[in-house]
Amino acid sequence: MVHRRRGDVIAKKATIIAVTNQKGGVGKSTTCENLGIGLAMEGKKVLLVDTDPQGSLTAALGYAQPDQLDTTLSTLLSKILTEEPHDPMEGILHHGEGIDLMPANIELSGLEVSMVNAMNRERVLSQYVNEVKRNYNYVLIDCMPSLGMLTVNALTAADSVLIPAQPQYLSAKGLEQLLQTINKVRRQINPKLKIEGILLTMVDGRTNYAKEISELVRSTYGSKINVFAQDIPRSVRAAEMSAAGKSIFAYDPDGKVASAYSSLTKEVMKIERQRQKDRTEGVR
Secondary structure, three states: OOOOOOOOOOOOOOEEEEEOOOOOOOOHHHHHHHHHHHHHHOOOOEEEEEOOOOOHHHHHOOOOOHHHOOOOHHHHHHHHHOOOOOOOOOOOEEOOOOOEEEOOOOHHHHHHHHHOOOOOHHHHHHHHHHHHHHHOOEEEEEOOOOOOHHHHHHHHHOOEEEEEEOHHHOOHHHHHHHHHHHHHHHHHOOOOOEEEEEEEOOEOOOOHHHHHHHHHHHHHHOOOOOEOOOOOEOOHHHHHHHHHOOOHHHHOOOOHHHHHHHHHHHHHHHHHHHHHHHHHHHHO
């Protein structure tokens, strides 16, 4: 059980981070889960929002049957679409490791179809996030592996985008496609959207090949986009933890992956402190 530090103050402005890559299997849900719990261990109040109809994040946190949950993100977004009265905190699950979760299940795929014809269709998730964010320091949004309407909603709601990627599969074409979508959202809907950084995941540090690719990614993109200094190493224990319904901090606290996510958490907090400092100095 993670205990928040006594006296922790909720920020006036929560930081909203969308964790996205249109390619599946790159560690989006794992990163969302472990970064969120890492932030909670640092005394932050964190909400994770699962926007994938497959419910990968929901299942990874121990809710193995997401389709049997009575209230999920789909429930809340449906009420927003139909302008029904609702309690924004309804359905939020309180996880034993100190984070809150708004779960998802297969109903969300049907909702995505109906959103296409809705007014302000890109801002439905923003409306929900705006209703709950006053209760949190961080809201992390786990995106589905596509660039569809739910992902556009996540990018519209977010302050920044974190892109997990396996270095060997980080195709220039795939990244360019994602960056084009981010830039389009920035131009048309959310001008404040920033790129938090590219996070290299499932890196096999034992091979020279992996090291070469990591260096290539940094040299190719590092001048334009932040590439996190901390890689996430490949690990059998990390693959096992999802089945156990626990974070890496609970499942293998002394392992290299827990150490890596702890370092990533500190990098993310450092970026946010710098942004707050820049905003404060900009006001003067």
